[in-house]
Amino acid sequence: MDWSAPDPDGIRTCRLDDPLRASLKGQRRLRRGSPRPLDLDTWPAEDRKLLADWIRRASDKAVRHETLLRAAGPQRAMTADRLLQTLLQAGSVEIEEIHERGHWWPRQIRFIAPTELRRNLGLAEPDADLKAWQDLRQRRFSLPELDLAAEALDALPPARALARHALLDALERWQADQRAGTWRDFAQFARGDTKQISDAEKSWLEGVVSLDEFRISGHTPLILLRLPAALHLTDATWPLAAVPDFAALTPATIDAITAASPAPSVWRLVENRTSFERVARTSPPDEAVLWLPGYPPSWWRRAVTTLLRHLPAPARIACDPDPDGIAIALQAGQLWTEAGLDWQPWKMSPDDLDALPAKRPLTERDQTLLDRLEAGAPLPDALHALAAHIRQQQLKGEQEGYL
Numbered sequence: 001m002d003w004s005a006p007d008p009d010g011i012r013t014c015r016l017d018d019p020l021r022a023s024l025k026g027q028r029r030l031r032r033g034s035p036r037p038l039d040l041d042t043w044p045a046e047d048r049k050l051l052a053d054w055i056r057r058a059s060d061k062a063v064r065h066e067t068l069l070r071a072a073g074p075q076r077a078m079t080a081d082r083l084l085q086t087l088l089q090a091g092s093v094e095i096e097e098i099h100e101r102g103h104w105w106p107r108q109i110r111f112i113a114p115t116e117l118r119r120n121l122g123l124a125e126p127d128a129d130l131k132a133w134q135d136l137r138q139r140r141f142s143l144p145e146l147d148l149a150a151e152a153l154d155a156l157p158p159a160r161a162l163a164r165h166a167l168l169d170a171l172e173r174w175q176a177d178q179r180a181g182t183w184r185d186f187a188q189f190a191r192g193d194t195k196q197i198s199d200a201e202k203s204w205l206e207g208v209v210s211l212d213e214f215r216i217s218g219h220t221p222l223i224l225l226r227l228p229a230a231l232h233l234t235d236a237t238w239p240l241a242a243v244p245d246f247a248a249l250t251p252a253t254i255d256a257i258t259a260a261s262p263a264p265s266v267w268r269l270v271e272n273r274t275s276f277e278r279v280a281r282t283s284p285p286d287e288a289v290l291w292l293p294g295y296p297p298s299w300w301r302r303a304v305t306t307l308l309r310h311l312p313a314p315a316r317i318a319c320d321p322d323p324d325g326i327a328i329a330l331q332a333g334q335l336w337t338e339a340g341l342d343w344q345p346w347k348m349s350p351d352d353l354d355a356l357p358a359k360r361p362l363t364e365r366d367q368t369l370l371d372r373l374e375a376g377a378p379l380p381d382a383l384h385a386l387a388a389h390i391r392q393q394q395l396k397g398e399q400e401g402y403l
Contacts, residue, residue, distance in 0.1 A: 006033045009089060016096075026099035027107070035091025035112070040120050047083055048121065050076055055117045057126045062096065062108040084109065092117065129158035136165055141172055149208035166190070167197070167205060171214055176365060178324055180215035181297030188298065215294070222248040223303050224291035226280040229311055232259040246280040246289065254303045260310040264288035267308075268346065269332055271319040275403040279318075292319065296331050304332075308339045316346035318403060321353040322396030323362075323369040326383050330373075333380075345382040347403050350389035356397040366396060 003012040016027035040048060053071050072080040084106065087093040096108040111117065118125060125131075137154070141147045146168045153161040170190035179185070183202065184194035191197065197205075205211065211218070226246040231238040233256045240247055265286045270276040276291040283289050288311070293300060315336045319325030329345055336343035353359070362370070373379065374387055390396055 003031075003033075010034065010091075011088065027096065028099075028104070029094055029096045030088060031094040031112070032089060032091035036089075038087075038090050038092060038117075038120065046076070046079055047086075050079055050083055051087075051117070052121050052123060055111060055114055055121065056123055058111045058114040058117075059126075060110065060112070060114060062094075062110040064108055065106040068109060087111075127158075129162060133158040133161050133165075136162065141168065143172060143175065145209050146172055152208065164201065164204065167201060171205075171209065174216075175214055178215075178294040178328075179297070180217075180293040180295075182217050182221055182299060185297045185299065186216050220250050220252075221297070221299050222250060223254065223300065224248050224276065224280075226283060226287075226289040227311075228264055228285055228288065229260050229262060231257050234258060241285075244281075246277070246291075249303075251299050251303045254306050257306065257310055260307075263311045264313045267313050267315040267336075269315055269317040270399075270403065271325065271328060272398065272400045272403070274400050275318070279403065288313065292317070292328065292332055295324075295328055296335075301335060304335050305339070308335065308341065312339065312341055314341055315343035317343060318345075318347040318399060320396070320398050321348055321356075321386060321390070322398075323366045323373060323387070323390065325399070326373055326379070326387055327369060329383065330379075345380060345386075347399060348382060348386050350385055352399075352402055353386065353389060353393070353395070353397050356401040358401065359393075359395040359397045362390070362394050362396055 003014045006012050010032050011030055012033045014029045014031075016029065040051075043051075050072055054068055068084075069077060069080055084093065084095065088095055092112055094110045094112060095106050096110075097104040098107045099105075115125065133153075137150070141150065149168055150165055153164055156164070167190055170186070174186060174189055179189065181189075183197065187197040188194045206218075224246055226243070227240040229240055231240060233253075265284075266288070268279060268283060268287055268289045269292045270279050270289065271292045271294065273291065276289065280289040290304070296304075315333065317329045317332050319329045319332075325348065329348065333343040370387060370391055374391075378384070379387060
């Protein structure tokens, strides 16, 4: 096509007249010879909004002028005409016109660089969610049940599939960290807000995986402990010292404590549930034993903080002899530090690890966590020794084998 020299506004014209094609009689195209940048940040909000409506799904193919006017609506007709001229003078559109009744009328509009316009407006690319979903579906989960759940997401709109896949990813990380908690704890972990998992998403998750296996509870969580003390509540006294093994208290029960005595000589925290029950049944009568459900959930931390306010005593914390166990012990011990109380690791020595009849090799995730632990704040001597031994041996274990 032959384009004219630029006019005083920089606009070039290409006549489409063809004596052999009547449909092209009296037609021309207009475009700027050298594009100019659009300073969209200074545009009125109304203009930005209309351009966004036009460009959201535009390609480099021409669109009918009447289609753009229909998208603008009668209230924005004048804005639409002015906006098209602005875009033409900036070199952002090519306008095809037809000559009728003595005037040139816009017939088709082609956006020259729609991707750049969308980027400048902060708009996502058309079908960006679909492309992201197609890319994401190539990854595999480490747990077969999560892969099966992900396959069923193909039937959903891409945006919803992406959101639900992110929850499956959070479940995998939750499981890898051996976390336990309520729905709100999981929502905080997955999305940074305790109320950001919808009822529909919750029902879907409950239908595709066994949440009990992921230690996510929809019921009231329980603090398991052996406690040689009497708890004084608002209207009653509960002599927990009379319980032969251990009790389960709700957070609300612990919140209702007004006083408690006597304080134990020590709090023994045990991560493994089976080990906890063994220790609770055999501990001396003046010691308290508390189950530590993996990485301490928020409800557990609040409840333990309340218990320490009424029953202060040092802690001895026993977790698996592995990188996660070290991290869990540090998080639990922080509650005692904040209360001004001493805490020390217990049954977490290199000898304890060596004594296990069965051990497992470290995973890549274990190595990464170990690096992070050793690069952080100085570890207590006992945990530092265990971390160094784990790295040297490249092995980890579970406390159930010896406690």
